[in-house]
Amino acid sequence: MDFKRIQWIFLLIFVAIDVFLGLQWYQGIQFNTVDTVGSTSVLKEMQGDDISFKKPSNKVGEGFYIAGQYSQAFMSQAGIMLKGTSTTYDNDTGTLTAELSINKRFKLNLDNPQRTLDHFIREPENVFHGQDYVYSEELSRMTRHQIVYVQVVPSGKIYDNSGEVHFNIDSDGYVSSYTQTYVSSPKILREKTPTISEEKALTWLYQYNQIPNNTTILWTKLAYTKLLDVNDTTVYVPTWFFGLRTNNNEEIHVKRINAFTGTIIKDTPQKVNINK
Amino acid sequence: MHNRDSHFVKKFGVFSQYMLPTSLVLVIAISLAFTWLIWTNPAHFNKSMNENTTATGPTQLSARVITDIYAPTQIIYTDASQNQKLLFDQKINVVNEVIKDIQPWHFNKIKQIENVTTKKYGQILNQKNTLIMNYPDSISGEILNDTFNQRLSISSKVQFNRVIVPLNSKLDKIYLLNDNDFTVYEISVKGASTRILHTIEQVKTAIPVVEILYHKHVLLIYPEDIMLKQYSYLQNRQSQHLFLTNLFNNGSNGDVKTRKTVETTTYEEGNDRRIVFDNKTGIVDYQNFNGSKSNVNLNNSLHQGFNDLLAIGVPLDNMRYFETNGTENSFVYRTYVEGFPIFNQTRYGAVKLSYETPGTEHATFSQYSLQVPLPNNQPMIKLDASPTVLRQLVSAGISVNKVQDMQIGYEWQTDPSTDMVVNLRPVWYIEIDNKWQRLEQWLQKG
Structure with a gap:
């Protein structure tokens, strides 16, 4: 019996x-999976703060550092090529403004503006190098009277006011004018490098306190943005864009995260001058 | 207790006589199984290390993961007539593409190939129709699993610095090679796809090279002169404050003693931690006499190294593991540009971590790092072919069998006109007596 008791105690x-x-x-x-647990718990925390978003992808992307220039000579050519427009060129901002003559204006279906504009922009007499631009639904939704096309560069699009065409819509729904900026001869500065995933970018943006409570994340996009100006060249970096709307406000805000380093991109790019 | 026992016996009778010993055996077996699982799970070692680093480290927000640091740096293709070419392409990251191609494969079983002589090792290395992935120095099998998304069970003994993928029609095996002791492991592979062949075809630049065995060292020889680009980068300077917050327990607000001279600024926290900043060169020397020492094998050391890099807070963009010393207690990491290492960022590389005496951690690194590549119009530089370099060494009185390694690297030079810009110039670097120096430095001495 005693042995049995010992067995019980052991058991x-x-x-x-x-x-x-x-x-x-x-x-x-x-612990082994702490990384994913980390991100998931941040995403949960975000939901707790009434931030709504689509499930972000955790796949890493790839991109380049790209250098480009404003080309004044390029824009002065534009004036000769275009027909039925009167153009002005602002040297400081590198922006070409083209006013369409009355008979060149056309009405736009605002639900699907790209159907008409895709044809318009590709004609060399309408927009100079127009075939380098594509329609951006996200940026076009930012303001009601503008349709935005963005420039395509090696392995991506430029979401930056230095490579865009903005079509202005007048009160009758006609395209009356556009402004254009162009990055000429974009060059790759370094071999293709992995970027951080959408999930990382989103959770970091939240951890930097850049997403207020009660916010909807309308869209996410990996595209190029201006990082710094060196002499007369601009360096672009792959960037995660997030379109945010606070629920009691109509306005859409865009937040940007450097997709190589994960830092927030400032509104005014750094300027560097090198004496050569 | 006694009453309850007898109650059970009454209830179940003879049955309980077997029940009790059987369940006892069962629980003992379970406890043994758990003990084994815990002991063999490396996560438990890492856990204790990580606690140590997170206590000092700030954010764990890192854009880079461990497999980015312990990644191959070169891809060499050996064609059907045994010509070897170093593959490079600015538009596609060849190393990443090849890794992505191999990730869906299934690594089945690993076995060591017995009786590998130096000659046989050379033959395996130079097999026709293969792809060689080179690591700057040996890494552990667990990192192989992480890099290629595999779950192969590999002994912690296994170390390798090359992966060889035979590109014959079967694609049914790969080899792991270790230059340090000429061991070769064979891994049988299932489910390989031929996408890897398309990746290789896409690559634009192929520099002719030869892997040769030379006095017990394997050297990558460039038989022809090579033209390489120069690069310029915007330089980033991290503040002293940042490192104090990252490396001291209480950040810079706690009980910290400061001593400042013209050359250096020294901070001490208690008797355990000390950081010395070189005011002129930006070189930082950190010592912690109260560190943890649990590096039972290379894999743990590599993990601890990565955690320490995160804790220090230097940017890990393009940082790669470069080499360890013979006793595996000192690890050097370097910044890479387009597949080539950068030298003299500090005297030792970008970061050097040492764990020489148990319980001490010693890190040397720089406040300066590369930030953003800048456009530059500098001409390409011509580098001599390897045989010419070796001949120059010999005529300067340096015997060739003293050469442990030779590599093309980029020399870090601050731009003369502005200290915000770093210029990177390609030059030959030679390792003799465990010391890396520019070719011309050796020639002057010789």
């Missing part, structure tokens, strides 16, 4: 040991 002790070891082991496994 109970070993059950306790098993529970303890089991917990230890489970925690070990948990």
Whole structure:
């Protein structure tokens, strides 16, 4: 009988040991996947703050550093090529403004503006190098009277006011004028490099306190933005864009995260002058 | 207790006589199984290390993961007539593409190939129709699993610095090679796809090279002169404050002693931690006499190294593991440009971590790092072919069998006109007596 009792005591002790070891082991496994758990818990926390978003992808992307220039000579050519427009060129901002003559204006279906504009922009007599631009639904939704086309560069699009065409719509729904900026001869500065994933970018943006409570994330996009100006060249970097709208406000805000380093991109790019 | 026991016995009778010993055996077996699982799970070692680093480290927001640091840096293609070419392309990242192509494969089983002589090693290395992925120095099998998304069970003994993928029609095996002791492992592979062949075809630039065994060292020889680009980068200077917050327990607000001279600024926290900043060169020397030492094998050391890099807070963009010393207690990391390492960012590389005496951590790194590449119009530079370089060394009185390694690297030079810009110039670097120096430095001495 005594032996039986010892067996019982042993049984109970070993059950306790098993529970303890089991917990230890489970925690070990948990630690192994700490990275994903980390992101997931941040995403949960965001939902707790009434931030709504589509499930972000955790796949890493790839991109380049790209250098480009404003070309004044380029824009002065534009004036000769275009027909039925009167153009002005602002040297400081590198912006060409083209006013369409009355008979060149056309009405636009604002639900699907790209159907008409895609044809218009491709004609060299309408927009200079227009075939380098594509329609951006996200940016076009930012303001009601503008349709935005963005410039395509190697392996991506430029979401920056230095490579865009903005079509202005008058009160009758006609396209009356446009402004154009152009990045000429974009060059790759460094080999293709991995970027951070959408999930990382989104959770970091939240951790930097850049997403207020009660916000809807309308869209996410990986595109190029201006990082710095060096002499007369501009360096562009792959960037995660997030279109945010606070729920009691109509306005859409765009937040940007550098997709190589994960830092916030400032509104005014850094300027560097090198004496060569 | 006694009453309850007898109650059970009454209830179940003979059955309980077996029940009790059986369940006892069962729980003992379970506890043994858990013990084994815990002991073999490396996460438990990492956990203790990580606690140590997170206590000092700030944010764990890193854009880079461990497999980015311990990644191959070169891809060499050996064609059907045994010509070897270093593959490079600015538009596609060849290393990443090849890794992505291999990730869906299934690594089945690993076995060591017995009786590998130096000659046989050379033959395996130079097999026809293969792809060689080179790591700057040996890494552990677990990193192989992480990099290629595999779950192969590999002994912690296994170390390798090359992966060889035979590109024959079967694609059913790969080899792991270790230059340090000439061991070769064979891994059988299932489900390989031929996408890897298309990746290789896409690559634009192929520099002719030869992997040769030379006095027990494997050297990558460039038989022809090479033209390489120069690069310019915007320089980033991290503040002293940042490193103090990252590396001291209480940040810079706690009980910290400061000593400042013309050359250096020293901060001490208690008797355990000390940071010395070189005011002129921006070189930082950090010592912690209260560190943890649990590096039982290379894999743990590599993990600890990565965690320490995160804790220090230097940018890990393009940072790669470069080499360890013979006793595996000192690790050097370097910044890479287009597949070539950068030298003299500090005397030792971008970051050097040492764990020489148990419980001490010693890190040397720089406040300066590369930030953003800048456009430049500097001409390309011509580098001599390897045989010419070796001949120059010999005529300067340096015997060739003293050469441990030779590599093309980029020399870090601050722009003379502005300290915001770093120029990177390609030059030959030679390793003799465990010391890396520019070719011309060795020639002057010789």
